[in-house]
Amino acid sequence: MAEAQDPAKDAIRDSIAKTLLPLEGIDCLKPEQSAVLEHFLSGNDAMGLLPTGFGKSLIYQIAPAASGLLSFSAHCPKHIQTAKYPILIVLSPLMALIKDQVVEAQQFGLSAVSLCNASPCDERRILDGSFQLMFGNPETFVLDPKWRDMLQSTVFQENLVGIVVDEAHKTPNWGEAKKGGKAFRETFGRIAELRSLCKQGTPILALTASADPQTRKDIVRLLNMSKDTKFVEGCPNRINIRLSANRIKPTDNLSCLHWIVSGVKENPTEFGKVLIYCKEFDKCGAVWCHLKAALGDQAYVGKKVYYNCRIQVFHSQSPPELKEHILHSFRKNSSVLSIVIATTALSMGINFPNVRYVVNYGPPEDMEDMLQQIDYILENFNVLSPKYAEGIMQIVNKVFHDNLDLDDLFDAISDELSNDMEPSGDNHMPPASWVSLETPPEGVLVFPYDNENYDSDSD
Incomplete structure (x- = not known):
């Protein structure tokens, strides 16, 4: 039976198609992108659960222009009808990510600005509604009276067409206190206040690469999303990734990382980029x-200054100039920088191409962080037969969706690695004894794991 025609849906789809026409290299959206965007443009809350690299940012980048076209339609959704110059607010958790998003949007031909470090001139333009995309962290929007008042101004009551919460899985993780303590960033739990300042019917779009069933419920609750919120999920399976758990003792002297030292010493230009999470x-x-001591003189290329060092550390307390150096250099294939040691501050939304190894020194905080970090491995590193890799990712997905703990994951992966499996074609699977981490293959997520001394509640 043919689908009944819906003039309102047809108008939204037509506006999206026309928005894509001038965009080079993008003929159409993926079905998941279309489903999320259509629901959002119709004035309804939506949650996109899409893997890293899937194109989540394209959804909100298209929204202002598509809204502008919709405003001329006889079937324009009510919340867009007054929008002569459609504006979208995007909330992101990290300054580095916000900076990336602004640059990417501007390269896309959009007018975009960060409220976190806006100049006086930009502030005037922001209040006038001159930017299509306005980025900021929850603290900026929730705590600054200037921006709260802005949302109630005539300009924004008429032209704001939606609020986007990027990396939405951090809303409950950071916005709510655990076990009687204080919330890490309590404004993440207050984002819903912004909805009360906007005109009635302003939709919210939550985007994340990872959120288990309970986290999804918490996101909906904390953002005050509708009971009719549409959930669109993309498959997180990556057939090119191998997972391994290596149990280490509390007395370990970091010897489990010696394969990195050996690889860099033997072939520094071809070994590949490494991300180590702590x-x-x-x-x-x-x-x-x-690592610096083990590499000795080979830790540097040329003069021994920080920008010639192969190894750097990135976390919230790193100096701004060092963060900038890492964000810039680690993207370049020709860069001296090949090993970055980081906290989860570097695991959300920031694009680093050609990462070959992701290592967790100790398990991630939760399965959501794990899935975020898995996705840094570049897709073209095919080292496993699809059948084997699919089996591993089925284990990950089961643990994730069934809310099992990390011990279950490591045990399941270790059992899978111990099975006898034959190599197929060009995708030769390393033997199960590889769990010792002597020479991990490319495209691998490794968990050196202290089973005897791991506290799942530590920060």
Whole structure:
């Protein structure tokens, strides 16, 4: 039976298609992108659960222009009818991510600005509604009376067409206190206040690459999203990634990372980029000191200054100039920088091409962080047969969706690695004994794991 015609849906789809016409290299959206955007433009709350690299940012980048076209339609959604110059607010958790998003939007031909460091001139233009996309963190929008008042101004009551919350899985993780403590960033739990300042019917779009069932419920509750919120989920399966868990003792002297030292020493230009995640600042420092000492003179290329060092550390307390250096250099294939040791401050939304290894020194905080970090591995590193990799990712997905703990994940992966499996074609699977991390293959997420001394509640 043919689908009944819906003039309102047809108008939205037509506006999206016309918005895409001048965009080089983008003929159409993926079905998941279309489903999220159509629901959002219709004035309804939506949540896009789409893997890293899937194109979440394209959804909100298209929204202002599509809204502008819709405003001329006889079937224009009510919340867009007054929007002569459609504006979209995007909330992101990290300054580095916001900076990336502004630059990307501007390269896309959009007028975009960050409220976090706006100049006086930009502030005047912001209040006048001159920008299509306005980025900021929750603290900026929730705590600054200037921006709260802005949302109630005539310009924004007429032209604001929606609010986007990027990396939405951090809303409950950071916005709510755990076990009687204080919330890490309490404004994440107050984002819903912004909705009360906007005109009635302003929709909200939550975007994330990872949110388990309970987190999804928490996001809906904290953002005051409608009971009719549409959930659109993309498959997170990556057939090119191998997972391994390596259990280490509390007395380990970081010898589990010696394969990185050997790889850099033997072939520094071809070894590939490595991201090492630690849960605490002191662990970052310990890993950096160990690798730097083990590499010796090879830790530097040329003069021994920080920008010639192969290894750097990125966390919230890193100096701004060092953060900028890492964000710029780690993207370049020709860069000296090949190893970055980081906290989760570097695991959300920032695009680093050609990352070959992702290592967790200690398990991630939760399955959501794990899925975020998996996606840094570049897609063209095919080292496993699809059948084997699919089996591993099925384990990950089951643990994630069934809310099992990380011990279950590591046990399941170890069992899978111990199975006898034959290599297929060109995709030769390393033997199960590879769990010892002697020489991990490219395209791998590794978990050196202290089973005896791991506290799942630590920061």
